[in-house]
Amino acid sequence: MTPTARPSDVRVEHAEVRYRAVPFRTPLVLSSGPITGLTEAQVTLGVRNRKGARASGHGTVLLSHPWAYGGTPCQGEDRDAVMRTVVELARDAVLAADGYHDPLRLGVGLARALGDLPGHARTAHRLPHPIPRLAGLLCLAPVDAALHDAWARAAGASAYRLYDADHLGADLADYLGPAFAGRHPADCLAGKPATRLPVQHVVGVDEPLTPAESGGPDRPATADGPPRDLATWVRRDGVRWLKLKVHGTAPDHDAARVREVYRVATEALAARGGGPARPRLSLDPNEAYGGPEELLTVLRLLERDAPEVRRALVYAEQPFPRDASHHPGALATLGAELPIVADEGADDATRLDELAAEGWSGVAVKTAKGQTQTLLAACWARRHGRFLTLQDLTSVGAALEHSAAFAAHLSRSVPALECNSRQYAPDGNAELAAHRPALLRVRDGELYVPDIGRNGIR
Numbered sequence: 001m002t003p004t005a006r007p008s009d010v011r012v013e014h015a016e017v018r019y020r021a022v023p024f025r026t027p028l029v030l031s032s033g034p035i036t037g038l039t040e041a042q043v044t045l046g047v048r049n050r051k052g053a054r055a056s057g058h059g060t061v062l063l064s065h066p067w068a069y070g071g072t073p074c075q076g077e078d079r080d081a082v083m084r085t086v087v088e089l090a091r092d093a094v095l096a097a098d099g100y101h102d103p104l105r106l107g108v109g110l111a112r113a114l115g116d117l118p119g120h121a122r123t124a125h126r127l128p129h130p131i132p133r134l135a136g137l138l139c140l141a142p143v144d145a146a147l148h149d150a151w152a153r154a155a156g157a158s159a160y161r162l163y164d165a166d167h168l169g170a171d172l173a174d175y176l177g178p179a180f181a182g183r184h185p186a187d188c189l190a191g192k193p194a195t196r197l198p199v200q201h202v203v204g205v206d207e208p209l210t211p212a213e214s215g216g217p218d219r220p221a222t223a224d225g226p227p228r229d230l231a232t233w234v235r236r237d238g239v240r241w242l243k244l245k246v247h248g249t250a251p252d253h254d255a256a257r258v259r260e261v262y263r264v265a266t267e268a269l270a271a272r273g274g275g276p277a278r279p280r281l282s283l284d285p286n287e288a289y290g291g292p293e294e295l296l297t298v299l300r301l302l303e304r305d306a307p308e309v310r311r312a313l314v315y316a317e318q319p320f321p322r323d324a325s326h327h328p329g330a331l332a333t334l335g336a337e338l339p340i341v342a343d344e345g346a347d348d349a350t351r352l353d354e355l356a357a358e359g360w361s362g363v364a365v366k367t368a369k370g371q372t373q374t375l376l377a378a379c380w381a382r383r384h385g386r387f388l389t390l391q392d393l394t395s396v397g398a399a400l401e402h403s404a405a406f407a408a409h410l411s412r413s414v415p416a417l418e419c420n421s422r423q424y425a426p427d428g429n430a431e432l433a434a435h436r437p438a439l440l441r442v443r444d445g446e447l448y449v450p451d452i453g454r455n456g457i458r
Helices: 065-069 079-096 103-115 117-124 133-155 230-237 251-272 292-305 307-312 328-337 349-358 371-384 398-408 426-435
Strands: 010-030 033-049 054-062 196-203 241-245 280-284 313-317 340-342 362-365 387-390 446-448
Touching: 010 079, 010 133, 010 426, 033 065, 033 079, 033 133, 054 133, 054 398, 065 079, 065 133, 079 103, 079 117, 079 133, 103 117, 103 133, 103 371, 117 133, 133 371, 196 230, 196 398, 230 251, 241 251, 251 280, 251 292, 251 307, 280 307, 292 307, 292 313, 292 328, 307 313, 313 387, 328 340, 328 349, 340 387, 349 371, 362 371, 371 387, 371 398, 387 398, 398 426
Parallel strands: 196 241, 241 280, 280 313, 313 340, 340 362, 362 387
Antiparallel strands: 010 033, 033 054, 196 446
């Protein structure tokens, strides 16, 4: 369909890419190993709309190659350098786009170009194997975010107020199929943005749960740096939503870990006072389970040994490798026990119907996959009544603002916002702490965000 021109359509006039190293003060341990630092890609785009208004937009992302590449065998390449190349190719592509467009149209065009951009990077770095699509999508994310941000700022409004028929040249049917005829992203967003967001706290593989496990009494809450153990975090911040990273190699070990996390968190919440409180849990094996039977075994062990803990388990995120195929009946059986949401495997919003047919319960969206893809995936899930959660990729600075603003405007199956940079990469939030300290200040398990997303995407 030929899109209808809108006064708010933009063209990109200039673009800038910068990088900075973000060290992790505490390693984030996944089933594949620890992450001790990453590169942040920062993109600024200058645009002009059809009315002649100009604005700049900003987008950032951490180039998390361990997450984006997953289990792809390492061939000795510098994956960080490869991903920087794709970021710069995406910048060049959006600069080369002809005419004026809305950011959804431009963002979808970038995603369709993914087959070419990683291919060019592969040639430039003489790589023997293709770059995973998810890695390419992650590289597009800061360019895509800057597009949406600049478009909205040129119009002088929040992006989340502009995703409607008056500002987009086509409805969602153009991107997601005829079931979405006459619908726009604004129809799938919350009518009134949230002002409080519960925090989802990450518990890494083998991270200490108590001060004793961390080697002794923890730092006081006023000391520099984050706490070292779960109990101290919970007592200090009151977090109730916990996301557990697990090994995924031994169901009995994982079940025992879930039970222990629940026990420690429950006792720490009780120590805070204020009445009874119970943690809510999710599992994130990061693709470590070979198939549904392994996760079912974990659930059966919890049902037998700790039914209260089993009831506290809300969903599991990408338990299996992103490219694995499973019998739909097996996934459906598992999904009837616990919602199973796709994350690394959900790398194309136009293919979500296929994931649903395979038996997946829903999708975990991340702004690190790009505002366009995240918006489309969220609309798909809302339209079809699928399980929907918004997750993080250790977002720092402007990326954390972006993720929080999206969460505030999106109705989800799980209300919590994962913002794990406060745990692992607090140094990356120094500038954010200066101009929006409330976004880093957790009180009774929540962030207070009354002014988030009022202009642009943040």
